[in-house]
Amino acid sequence: MIKIVLIGSGNVATHLYNAFSGASDVEIIQVFARTQSSAIPLAVQISNWQYLKEADLYIISVSDDAIAEVASKISFKNKLIVHTSGTTSIDVLPFERKGVFYPLQTFSKEKQIDFSVVPICIETNQKEDENILQKIASLLTPKVYLISSEQRKALHVAAVFVCNFTNHLYQIGAAICEDNAIPFEIVKPLITETADKIQNLAPKDAQTGPAFRGDEKTIQAHLEFLTNSEYKTLYQFMTQSIQHHVKKL
The missing domain is CATH 1.10.12 (Lyase 2-enoyl-coa Hydratase; Chain  A, domain 2)
Structure with a gap:
């Protein structure tokens, strides 16, 4: 049984907690968070880092700007410590054993995620730890990829275009509909078909x-x-x- 401490209580941390809670061969023994989270019953608010439990794997799932600060608080030796950022390099972690466990998906606490279709991108600085992350990721999804920090940065930029920017365009489209007394529901089949087409066509061939x-x-x-x-x-x-x-x- 691999013991995991999850550090964070945001969207990604919440979904990882739910996914790992239903997985075999792993156990989340603690969720350490800067703020209390009703979505994670196990979460305890950070008051003293001395209360951080000893585990096999520490997953830092906080904002990019906070990763280095959080990492500096972990004093355990010879433990595998990873972050979940799409942009931040593995080198931000000042540990002998370090890695990245990046699920490529858009996460909202209010919507459940089927992790079996979520790609997880992993990176480590040691082959043995790569095998560990590969095993852990495979408990959640068959879509596990070895991605370097530079590749992950490119992937995250691509994800912003296809997800965040696209959703912003949905927001503008919804506003235009609302301003003209048109139900946004009318364009939802168009959105679905557009997204469905690129499952079989290259985006350049689907453009109209x-x-x-x-x-x-x-x-x-x-x-x-x-x-x-x-x-x-x-x-x-x-x-x-x-x-x-x-x-x-």
Whole structure:
């Protein structure tokens, strides 16, 4: 049985706690958090780092800016200590045994996640520890990848484009619908189909729309309709970007 201490109580920590709680061969013996969390019953608020329990694996799941500070509080020797950041290098951890355990997914505490379809990217500085993380990650998902810090940084940038930026566009689309008394529900099948297409097509082959077709009349009509300067600027930029990529095809 591998004993795990989870440090953090945010979205990622909460979902890891839930996933590990249902996994075999691992046991979360403590959740150490800067703030109390009702979502993690085992969580204890940090008051004294001397209360940190001894375990086989410590998973630091806090904001990127706090990783180094949290790591500096761990005094145990010869223990495997990892963080869950998509951007932060493995080298931020000042330990002999260190690694990264990065689940590539968007996490909200209010929505359950099926970890069996979540890719987990791992990195260590020792082969033996790589095998340990591989085993632990495999308890949650078959999608386990060995990814270096530089690759992970690129992956995180790509994830921001396909997830965070895309969701922001959903937000703008919802606002436009709301401003014009249109139920956002109407465009949800379009969102679903767009996401579903790239399961079988390369994104470049799935692109459609007036910018892709070079339909300048429609583009101008849309720009005239948009009164929000921020939306108009974004529309123009996205249109130009699509057209630039079309010329490359």
